[in-house]
Amino acid sequence: MDSSLSGFYKLPVNERRKKIAELGGLTADEAALLERFGALDEPTADRMIENVIGAFPLPLGIATNFKVNGKDYLVPMAIEEPSVVAAASHGAKIAREFGGFEASADEPIMLGQIQLAGVKKIPEAKKKITAASGSLISLANSCDPVLVKFGGGCRKIEVREVKSKRGTFLVVHLLVNCGDAMGANAVNTMCEKLAPELEKITGGSARLRILTNLAIHRLARAKATFLRCETCTPLIGAILDAWALADADAFRATTHNKGVMNGIDAVVLATGNDWRALEAGAHAYAAITGKYKPLTKFYTDKKGDLVGEIELPVAVGLVGGATKTHPVAKACVKLLGVKSARELACVIASVGLAQNFAALRALAGEGINRGHMELHARNVAIAAGAKGAQIDAVAEKMIREKNVSASRAKELLSG
Ligand code: MEV
Numbered sequence: 001m002d003s004s005l006s007g008f009y010k011l012p013v014n015e016r017r018k019k020i021a022e023l024g025g026l027t028a029d030e031a032a033l034l035e036r037f038g039a040l041d042e043p044t045a046d047r048m049i050e051n052v053i054g055a056f057p058l059p060l061g062i063a064t065n066f067k068v069n070g071k072d073y074l075v076p077m078a079i080e081e082p083s084v085v086a087a088a089s090h091g092a093k094i095a096r097e098f099g100g101f102e103a104s105a106d107e108p109i110m111l112g113q114i115q116l117a118g119v120k121k122i123p124e125a126k127k128k129i130t131a132a133s134g135s136l137i138s139l140a141n142s143c144d145p146v147l148v149k150f151g152g153g154c155r156k157i158e159v160r161e162v163k164s165k166r167g168t169f170l171v172v173h174l175l176v177n178c179g180d181a182m183g184a185n186a187v188n189t190m191c192e193k194l195a196p197e198l199e200k201i202t203g204g205s206a207r208l209r210i211l212t213n214l215a216i217h218r219l220a221r222a223k224a225t226f227l228r229c230e231t232c233t234p235l236i237g238a239i240l241d242a243w244a245l246a247d248a249d250a251f252r253a254t255t256h257n258k259g260v261m262n263g264i265d266a267v268v269l270a271t272g273n274d275w276r277a278l279e280a281g282a283h284a285y286a287a288i289t290g291k292y293k294p295l296t297k298f299y300t301d302k303k304g305d306l307v308g309e310i311e312l313p314v315a316v317g318l319v320g321g322a323t324k325t326h327p328v329a330k331a332c333v334k335l336l337g338v339k340s341a342r343e344l345a346c347v348i349a350s351v352g353l354a355q356n357f358a359a360l361r362a363l364a365g366e367g368i369n370r371g372h373m374e375l376h377a378r379n380v381a382i383a384a385g386a387k388g389a390q391i392d393a394v395a396e397k398m399i400r401e402k403n404v405s406a407s408r409a410k411e412l413l414s415g
Helices: 013-024 028-034 042-048 084-096 122-131 133-141 145-149 184-202 229-248 250-270 275-286 327-336 341-364 369-383 389-401 406-414
Strands: 060-068 071-078 102-105 109-117 153-164 167-177 205-212 219-227 296-300 306-313
Touching (some): 013 028, 013 042, 060 084, 060 341, 071 084, 071 250, 071 327, 084 219, 084 250, 102 341, 109 184, 122 133, 133 145, 133 153, 133 184, 184 205, 219 229, 219 341, 229 341, 250 275, 250 306, 250 341, 275 306, 306 341, 327 341, 369 389, 369 406, 389 406
Antiparallel strands (some): 060 071, 102 219, 109 167, 109 205, 153 167, 219 306, 296 306
């Protein structure tokens, strides 16, 4: 098999699919699965990425109980992992009893970076860039009159010196208000436009011209009370211990934050946003002090009630990209009912906090396995070939027997 597949990209989708099915040894039934595009129709999918042969469906669930800044939301989550939607809904239900989440999001400011190599007189070059910043900002804004018309655009220019293994680079940051867009295209275009000007000003050579996903000016925060002191003191202590371990230990903080991102990624994906951008930004932000830390904080307030907080970069949009091309993402944004990217960021931060609280509560108490087991057992039953009513019957039996395994599922199906 030769994977170079010359000219593959030029083929129509059905021919690509046929070729791949042959090369990959798919059965007719397996190949037929790839023809089922569902709501994301073939021509749209073919325009979204390259070398399309099919679409990859994921379950879409709705997290319930979310009240953020006094408003109720139906939160769409696209995810393959059992228990995530249930856990988010559960966390939100508990927070709701105390009024729900208070959330805020910064102005949608993204940062673009222009790397300049070989600048001889760095202090002088920095001064020159600062002196020219007015005209540089105007030049950047000439790239996107629509963004400027809607109140966005480049706001500020900052210059940093970055020492590296290949000498000192001058790195120019553009601070761009991206409005309701995630902003990658707008920022990258501005960076590319300014690069030749910056070369002239500094005598250096422009290298990278790209936004950074460490969107420190586009943070979202959420806060909620989760447990009353009087009723839950031992559980509060156990949750505080769980949080303290994450605060002290990067091994635990990584999994702690994975749980946060379970919820966040699912909403980001359902709304057609770039979840890899959020992931990269979140983990870099978690390590911004030089030590990898949890993205949430848990503590007790003056009354002794358990309070949780989250803060992380949330660079999401409502215009552009898959938010506007993917029909299911469009429907999800509509049912979520957010009117701005900042409002979406507030919901996303709240989901991350709810998800994390639910995980900590389960881990600090009975452990997560029991909650996971029901859905897991159903998946095991399906994988073993159970259909319709058999799925629940086999799953329930395996749970009762405390033996959830592919071999037991097969035995029960054949018996
Ligand atoms: C599993 O996907 C996520 C958890 O491991 C998160 C955590 O440990 O906090 C349950």
